[in-house]
Every structure is written in C-alpha cells, then in structure tokens.
Amino acid sequence: MRRYTYATAVICLLGILWYLAWVTVSPGTVAIGYLFMPLSMGTAGLAVHALRRAVALEPAGRRFWLLLEICCYLFTAGFGLLAVDAFRAAPELTAMPPAGAALIGGGVLVAMWGVAQVPLGVTTWYERGKQWLDRTIAFLGCTTVLWHFGISPMIWAADPWSTSALTILLLACLFAAGSITKVSYIAGGPVDRTAMRLVASTGIAAALVALLAVLGGYHGILPGQAVIMPVSGLLVTSAVRRQHAAVAAAGPRRGGNIWLPYLAVLAVDVPVVDVLVRTWFWSPGVWEGRLVVSSAVAVTVLVALRQYVVYRENTRLLRERRESEARLRHETTHDPLTGLANRALFRHRIDEALAAGPAAVLLADLDEFKTVNDSLGHDAGDGLLVAFARVLQDAAGPDAEVARLAGDEFAVLLPGDRTGEAVVSAVAAATAVPISEQRLLVRFSAGLATVPPGTPASDLLRRADAALYAAKERGRANWVHYADGMERPASAHVRLGGDLRRALDNGEFRLFYQPIVALAGGRIVGVEALVRWEDPERGLVSPAEFIPAAERTGLIVPLGRWVLRETCRQAAAWLAEFGPDVLEKAAPNVSVRQLHDPDFVADVAAALADHGLPPARLVLELTESAVLRGHQVSEVLHELHAMGVRLALDDFGTGESSLSLLRAFPAAIVKLDKSFVDGIELDDPGTPAADARQAVARAVVQLADALGLDTVAEGIENQEQADRLLRLGYTVGQGYHLGRPMPAEKLTEIFAARQRVAAAA
Incomplete structure (x- = not known):
C-alpha cells in the first residue's frame, strides 16, 4: 500500500x-x-x-x-x-x-x-x-x-x-x-x-x-x-x-x-468570545449584555476545567486499578519469591506445549535444603532458592518455562526439539561452585520425562515425578530419565502413605519392647520401645518399610506422639504393678520431624503427667543427624533436659561430629553403634582390625565416664561379645542375645516371674 x-x-x-x-x-x-x-x-x-x-x-x-x-x-x-x-x-x-x-x-x-x-x-x-x-x-x-x-x-x-x-x-x-x-x-x-x-x-x-x-x-x-x-x-x-x-x-x-464534549463546550466559547470582542469595540455602551456573556463564558470555561481535572483523576484511578489487577493476576500465576511460574500456570503451559507437539519436563529439587533452613535460617534458604531458580533459567534458556512447584521443588518445561540431559549437565556445572549470597555448595536430584503430543499434562508430571523419586532412591545428586513401570514404586509410596493414615486412625500399630540388660547378671534395667504395624492384609510390616514413608509424609509426628504416650502408659503400669525397681528407663525413639514440631515439648510433659511417669524414667533416643538440626532443635533438647527427661545419643560413633556433640548436647546416655560390636569377639588380639574395634569401644566408654554419661552397647549377638564388652568397661547392653523385641504382655510375664523368684528367695 x-x-x-x-x-x-x-x-x-x-x-x-x-x-x-x-x-x-x-x-x-x-x-x-x-x-x-x-x-x-x-x-x-x-x-x-x-x-x-x-x-x-x-x-x-x-x-x-x-x-x-x-x-x-x-x-x-x-x-x-x-x-x-x-x-x-x-x-x-x-x-x-x-x-x-x-x-x-x-x-x-x-x-x-x-x-x-x-x-x-x-x-x-x-x-x-x-x-x-x-x-x-x-x-x-x-x-x-x-x-x-x-x-x-x-x-x-x-x-x-x-x-x-x-x-x-x-x-x-x-x-x-x-x-x-x-x-x-x-x-x-x-x-x-x-x-x-x-x-x-x-x-x-x-x-x-x-x-x-x-x-x-x-x-x-x-x-x-x-x-x-x-x-x-x-x-x-x-x-x-x-x-x-x-x-x-x-x-x-x-x-x-470521553473528553471530547468538554472540548466542544470550550469550542463554543470561541465564537462567543469573537462576537463579544467585536461588539465591545463596535458598541462600547452596551456593557450589561457583555458582562452577562462574559460571566457565562467564564463559567463554561471553569466547568470544563473542573471536568478535565476530574477526568485526569479518574484516569489515574483507573490506571492504578488496572495495574493492581495486573499485579494480582501475576501473583496468582507466579511464585512470589522467585518470580517463576507457579504450579497452575506451569500446567497451563504444558497443555499449550502438548497441543503443539512433544514436550519434556524436568523436575528438580535441592538435597538437604531443610538443613540449610534449620542451620542458617529461612533468609539463607530463600536466597538459595532464588539463586537456584536463576541457575535453572540460565541453563534452560529463553525458550523454556521454569516454575517453582512447592518448597524446593522446581520444574522446567522444554520444547519437543530439546533434550533435558543438556539442561541437567548445565545445572550440574553451575552448582559445582558455591551459589547465592551465602556462597553455599548445593546438590540436586532430578527426574526427566518426555511424552508425545496429546498426552495429558497430569501424565507428563506423574512420569517426571516418578523419575525424580527413582533418582532419590539411588542416593543424592542423581538424575533419572523416566522408563516404563518406573511410577510403580512411587505410586506404592503414595498408597503406603494413605495406608499409614488409615492404620493410625484404626489403631493398627503396636509397640514391642526390647530389653536393655545389665551385662553382669542379666537383669533387665530398661526397655527400648519399637513400633510395629500389624496390617490386616500384609501382616506385620517392617519398620524399615513404613518409617521412611511416615517421615516423608509427615505422619511420623502423630505416630511418634502415639508411641510416646503408649510408652509412658505402659512404663507407668509396670511401675505400679511391680514396684519402682522393675525398670529404670523406658526409651522411645524420636525423629527429627518431631523435634521441629512446636508442640513436642508440651506433648512430652502431657504424656508424663497424664500417666504419672517420673521424667527421669523416660529416655528419648535421638540420632546424631537429628541433634545437628540447628538452634531450634537445640532449644527443644535443653528444655527436655531441664524437665528431667534423659536423652540418649543413638548410633554413637557413626557421625562426623560425635565427640564435639557431647560438649553441646545435654546427653545422659551414649549408645555404642552396632557396627563397632559386630565381630569384636572374633578378632585375634594384636591384629589391626581387633585393635581398631577395641580402641573405638574403649575410647567411647572412657569418654562417657569422663563426662559422667552412661553407656549402652548395641547389637550384642552372643555371649562372647557381651564378655568382651564387659571387660572393656561396658555395664549395660542390648541385642538379640540379651533379649529380642517382644509384646508388652510377654515382658509383663518376665517381670512377674522375676518377682516370684525374688519373693521365693
């Protein structure tokens, strides 16, 4: 044209x-x-x-x-x-x-x-x-x-x-x-x-x-x-x-x-003024009419000016409203911290991409992100999320859609002509050096899935999630491409979470108690409470199977609360039936998720008070990884110690900071890990292996004695191990040789029999 x-x-x-x-x-x-x-x-x-x-x-x-x-x-x-x-x-x-x-x-x-x-x-x-x-x-x-x-x-x-x-x-x-x-x-x-x-x-x-x-x-x-x-x-x-x-x-x-009518009012004034000026000079004596016309013109000018001011104000208000609406629309579709697309917008982008052709989704989350939050604070965690989001955007490129789905879980939508392997490699290279203002070195796990056009967005996300789950099962800092059947373990994990909730509501969990025994004489001095799941269809489910699922789903908190209260109830019942000498301690295990529960200290106090159990009779067993979870956990542990509850450091010797922990952690009991007990009786004196095992076991008991702590040797499988540990200085042990986990009824029979023997003597 x-x-x-x-x-x-x-x-x-x-x-x-x-x-x-x-x-x-x-x-x-x-x-x-x-x-x-x-x-x-x-x-x-x-x-x-x-x-x-x-x-x-x-x-x-x-x-x-x-x-x-x-x-x-x-x-x-x-x-x-x-x-x-x-x-x-x-x-x-x-x-x-x-x-x-x-x-x-x-x-x-x-x-x-x-x-x-x-x-x-x-x-x-x-x-x-x-x-x-x-x-x-x-x-x-x-x-x-x-x-x-x-x-x-x-x-x-x-x-x-x-x-x-x-x-x-x-x-x-x-x-x-x-x-x-x-x-x-x-x-x-x-x-x-x-x-x-x-x-x-x-x-x-x-x-x-x-x-x-x-x-x-x-x-x-x-x-x-x-x-x-x-x-x-x-x-x-x-x-x-x-x-x-x-x-x-x-x-x-x-x-x-909308301002045109007001301009027209002003336009009419132009010929009026023209007539007024000309008649002013041609008929100077007619002043009254000119005054009236002049006033009318002035009024119309002022009214038009007033309307213009109102128009400008309304325009400003409308502009601010549009900006506010645009901001609200952005907030409903984007993550406020990173500015990335949220889950709803990401699913919409997947639908658009799959309508045009094949697409791939990469799911990635940070390993041990919770440790950063607990140890350095949420500000450091937020900075790490922002930095990792920037790394993903740079690695994915402008033609990809990057989203933050929840917490530390991110997703990348790639067009069909690109493969996710290159993005994973680029992210791995970018995170090989410290990122964020705190200069943190992080690792990530990732799952990748690719589907043809027309596939529902939910299927693509489900496959990528299954691949991410498989990558985490292989260990940290791994990535996996989806393969057929890979979603079965992930779906089983999801179903297991639902079954756990049902089991908790239906009272399908039971407590078994493993005796803690004095190595000299074999007297039971305490019990460790171990939870078991009696599923109506699968029978007795191993804790190794359902405890990790309870941890991941958060059900470990209500489950742990039940274990705590049931342990206190049963221990108080034994004390009431058999007297104060029946056992010195009852020890349930406590997870790190429970320690982060703001009501945990109150739950412990309520369990002790409701069942009348003295605080000194309750021992909470914790792992080193749980103890090393930041300032909040440390405060909780000191509050429990102040209540009179004793704390036991489980699996001692396997962590990286065991010795330094004993100075900051208010522990009362140290439990030597089973790995230092296995085979201790088979080593020939003078060999390096024997010397190493015995040196560690001897060092732990000597350190505990110096700090005024009690010791328990775990995993004793035979009498030779018990004898060797007794000679090294251990007085209390635990293991299948000394007593397997058993229902409360079986342990009640043992206590009753012991009482009868004592009465007869």
Missing part, C-alpha cells in the same frame, strides 16, 4: 510547488491548479480498491471501505468536471458546475453514510443514550465553530457565493463535525481507529478551504484547489495503509475519548 501513499504525497507536493511558482512567475494556465484534487482522489480510490482485494475484512469494515471508494470516485468525477470548466474559462477562475457539485455532494453524503455505519461496540440502551448525548454536545460545538468562521461569512458576504459551492462546503463541514465526533468514540473493531481518524481529517481540509474562501475571497480559491484539497487524497491513502497494517497485527481495544 505504500506506493499509493507515495503517489498522493507526490501529487500534493507538486500542487504546492506549482502554486508557489504561480504566485511568483505565473507559469502556464491557471487551470492546472484544478488538476491536483481529481488526481489525488482518483489515486485514493485505487488504494481503497487494492485494500479490499488484499485483506479479509469484517462485513462492517468491507461496507465502510466500499462506500469510501465510491466517495473517492465521485469526488474524482466532480472535481474532474470542475477542471474541465477551468480550462474552458482560463485565465479566469471558474465556478463549480452544477453536475460537479452534485457528484461532490453525493460523495460527501456517501462518506457520511459510511462513517455512520461503523459500529461503536455499544450494546445497551443506557450506554447508547449516554453516548448520543456526548456526541450531540460535541457535534454542536464543532458545527458552531465551523458555522461562525466558515459558512456564515460566506452566506452574508457582499459578493454572495453560488448555491452549489455553499452546499458542498456546508456538507463538508457537517462531515467534518460528524466524523470527528464519531471517530472519537471508536475503540477498535472492523475499522482501525487511526484509519478512521485520518478519514475524518479530510473534513478538516474542507473546513480550511472554507476559511481560505472567507479570508482570501476570490484569491483563496486557487490555494484551496491546488494545496489544501489534494491533502484529502493523501489522508485517505494513509488510512488505507494503516488499515492494512492493523489487519496483520490487531492491537488491544481502547476506550473512546
């Missing part, structure tokens, strides 16, 4: 140059000045025709541009007849012939009809009535100005204009006023808003011609024909080009100009 715009621009430029030459040297005949308008409008008609053939328009749009094309051809014919008469009348300026006036007037009416047919997008009667009120105000304001400065002086001029010329100019002024008010309320639709503005501006060209005629009289005709009027063709071809571009890239609809 550019060539039509360039052609009309050249025609307008030639008209200007010719008129300047005519003013200075008067070359050729004056009739040449009448040629530029028909040439310009003819080119505009061809441009509109090319537009209708080149693009697909809505019915209302096709109708508008068809009527505008007809208007251009009518103008071309009308002004062509005027040019013919000009060559006949040269060197005089000719008047508009009746046939030409009829064609041009018809063109104006067709253009007005076309503009009137453009829909405004208003559907309700209320909105339509309000818009007509505003448009009427704007129309009257515009026509008043055009009438006062253009049409009225021509009608009352000393040398009257012809009826045909007046009719054409009157119609052109009406078209200008109507088009301006119409285009101001178009928010978009079948006709581009900017294109409509350009078309409406052709009426302004007619108004300028009328003003030239009033101000210049006979001498204003030629510049109007050669300079001003050809611009109408340029405006139409520019509108065509704009519409062509708008069809290719449809922009958002915008609201109409």
